[in-house]
Amino acid sequence: MRIQRVREVLDASVLCGEELLDREILSACAADLMSDVLAYVKTEALLLTGLTNTQVIHTADMMDINCIVFVRGKMPSQELIEYGRKHDMVLLSTPHKMYYASGLLYNAGLGACR
Amino acid sequence: MEKLHLHYDVEGNDFIAAGEASGQVKRALRQLGIDFEVIRRCAICMYEGEINMVVHADGGTADVMVEKDKVTIILEDRGPGISDMELAMQEGYSTASQDVRELGFGAGMGLPNMKKYSDSLEINSEVGKGTKVTMVIHIPG
Ligand SMILES: Nc1ncnc2c1ncn2[C@@H]1O[C@H](COP(=O)(O)OP(=O)(O)O)[C@@H](O)[C@H]1O
Numbered sequence: 001m002r003i004q005r006v007r008e009v010l011d012a013s014v015l016c017g018e019e020l021l022d023r024e025i026l027s028a029c030a031a032d033l034m035s036d037v038l039a040y041v042k043t044e045a046l047l048l049t050g051l052t053n054t055q056v057i058h059t060a061d062m063m064d065i066n067c068i069v070f071v072r073g074k075m076p077s078q079e080l081i082e083y084g085r086k087h088d089m090v091l092l093s094t095p096h097k098m099y100y101a102s103g104l105l106y107n108a109g110l111g112a113c114r
Numbered sequence: 115m116e117k118l119h120l121h122y123d124v125e126g127n128d129f130i131a132a133g134e135a136s137g138q139v140k141r142a143l144r145q146l147g148i149d150f151e152v153i154r155r156c157a158i159c160m161y162e163g164e165i166n167m168v169v170h171a172d173g174g175t176a177d178v179m180v181e182k183d184k185v186t187i188i189l190e191d192r193g194p195g196i197s198d199m200e201l202a203m204q205e206g207y208s209t210a211s212q213d214v215r216e217l218g219f220g221a222g223m224g225l226p227n228m229k230k231y232s233d234s235l236e237i238n239s240e241v242g243k244g245t246k247v248t249m250v251i252h253i254p255g
């Protein structure tokens with residue numbers, strides 16, 4: 001699924017990476033525990049999270065995740081957005097809660113990391 | 115023969131910078147053209163270990179040695195040490211504070227992740243003196 005479609009499905013706003021929305025995502029992972037992301041994520045995955053600190057970017061960077069969706073309308077700081085931009089990431093913010101946002105993406109055909 | 119030796123001083127309790135050394139190691143390994151899966155495993159091991167030094171041990175040093183057939187990661191600190199190693203290795207055991215939990219760590223998965231993703235994990239720790247973690251990840255030939 002292209003990130004552009006993710007954005008539409010989740011009614012998300014784009015915080016950075018507007019020019020990278022045609023990137024393809026193969027699966028998704030929803031987590032607030034970064035150790036779980038490190039333990040389970042596969043390649044070309046998208047991360048849905050409720051956390052907005054720098055460790056989210058570091059974790060994504062480690063796992064080659066290049067799209068992060070902040071749920072429940074959470075807004076990371078401007079510094080964090082810049083940090084994401086520096087790492088060539090697309091950062092999105094959706095008003096939906098984690099479970100609902102995950103369900104919307106799953107219904108639209110984006111599978112889990114297995 | 116050592117192809118590369120990287121050294122980092124890791125600041126204690128700096129919750130923003132934590133993970134930067136790991137990011138640099140990952141980029142260096144990529145430049146060497148090392149296998150994708152090997153890099154991923156190194157990244158996971160180093161990052162969890164770096165976070166542990168920052169949050170549990172007031173920082174320390176990281177050394178990464180790349181040879182033809184393996185990557186060795188050595189993390190050394192002068193923190194409080196680990197008194198019960200068996201307990202520390204258990205999934206879910208953690209002495210981390212709420213501050214650490216808010217970072218997305220502190221669920222007691224770090225050491226188990228390091229064990230799972232390295233080919234060998236050796237921890238030498240002395241209470242009151244510090245901890246030395248040595249991890250080896252083989253590069254398939
Ligand atoms: N470098 C270290 N120095 C002192 N204690 C440590 C160190 N690394 C780990 N520990 C201890 O081992 C426990 C388990 O570590 P870990 O599995 O990484 O979980 P977490 O970091 O989430 O607590 C920690 O809570 C801490 O008590």
Ligand SMILES: [Mg+2]
Nearest residue numbers: 166220224225
């Ligand atoms: Mg840990």
